[in-house]
Amino acid sequence: MYCFQCAREYLEDVAECVECGVGLVDEPPTPPEEVGEQDEEQVAYELYEWSFEARRMLDQLLTGDSISHGWQGAILIVRERDEDRVDALIEQAEVTEDPRLDPDVEKIGYSMDEWTAEAQSMLVETLGLNGVAHEFDAEGELIIAETDEEVVDEIIEGVTQKLALDDALGDASIVMEGLELSDFLGDVRILANKLVKNPGDAKATLAIVKKSATLADIRTPFGFDSRRWGQIRLGGTEMNEVLSTEERTEEDVTEAAQALSALLADIV
Numbered sequence: 001m002y003c004f005q006c007a008r009e010y011l012e013d014v015a016e017c018v019e020c021g022v023g024l025v026d027e028p029p030t031p032p033e034e035v036g037e038q039d040e041e042q043v044a045y046e047l048y049e050w051s052f053e054a055r056r057m058l059d060q061l062l063t064g065d066s067i068s069h070g071w072q073g074a075i076l077i078v079r080e081r082d083e084d085r086v087d088a089l090i091e092q093a094e095v096t097e098d099p100r101l102d103p104d105v106e107k108i109g110y111s112m113d114e115w116t117a118e119a120q121s122m123l124v125e126t127l128g129l130n131g132v133a134h135e136f137d138a139e140g141e142l143i144i145a146e147t148d149e150e151v152v153d154e155i156i157e158g159v160t161q162k163l164a165l166d167d168a169l170g171d172a173s174i175v176m177e178g179l180e181l182s183d184f185l186g187d188v189r190i191l192a193n194k195l196v197k198n199p200g201d202a203k204a205t206l207a208i209v210k211k212s213a214t215l216a217d218i219r220t221p222f223g224f225d226s227r228r229w230g231q232i233r234l235g236g237t238e239m240n241e242v243l244s245t246e247e248r249t250e251e252d253v254t255e256a257a258q259a260l261s262a263l264l265a266d267i268v
């Protein structure tokens, strides 16, 4: 998978570029300087205002129509002679743009004072994914339609929880990649499956306590989506916590082991 904006290459299960935030595409992008022949005129479209998803959609429409194109960040480069065709596709892609706030509806504002830039961009992305029309006013307050209050409250809670999760996990210190990592994850999954079958397995318990502590402390490996890796680390943390609780039931163990095994299912 490739980022169409910066050309970084990713493994297949990665959804978006860690640098640009845009969704990935199947084909390697064309460097902007290679769009058209050397003596051919190019035109540039500045699409900073566009959502990630709309840019990705446009990229795919251009690829689908075999229109040579490249990106410089959020600037789209095409051949001048393709301009009319590109304009038509731009109109098509704009439909997927974030819905605009209706000027005639009652609105409410949320102060973003306590929000970091990273948290705000996560919030905006989630609002977009849920089709919630929104904008920011001059003071930086998030403005939404009053009728969306409930869903926005839910989204804010979700984003807040996600950030709290990142905080709770803390920084990981172990670097593990490649074969060592896949062997390790394979071992963890085998142990987890043993505990699913027999939550009283003392040998497996002892082994997985050590391994799940390690798992919870591994930095996001190359090619993994950081959110997804965060969930895997959390799975390790939870397995460890359950097993270090004296009054745990067999059901607790089975549940945590099942969850951990499922997190690793399509990796190993």
Ligand SMILES: [Zn+2]
Pocket (backbone or CB within 6 Å): 003, 004, 005, 006, 007, 008, 017, 018, 019, 020, 021
């Ligand atoms: Zn990128």
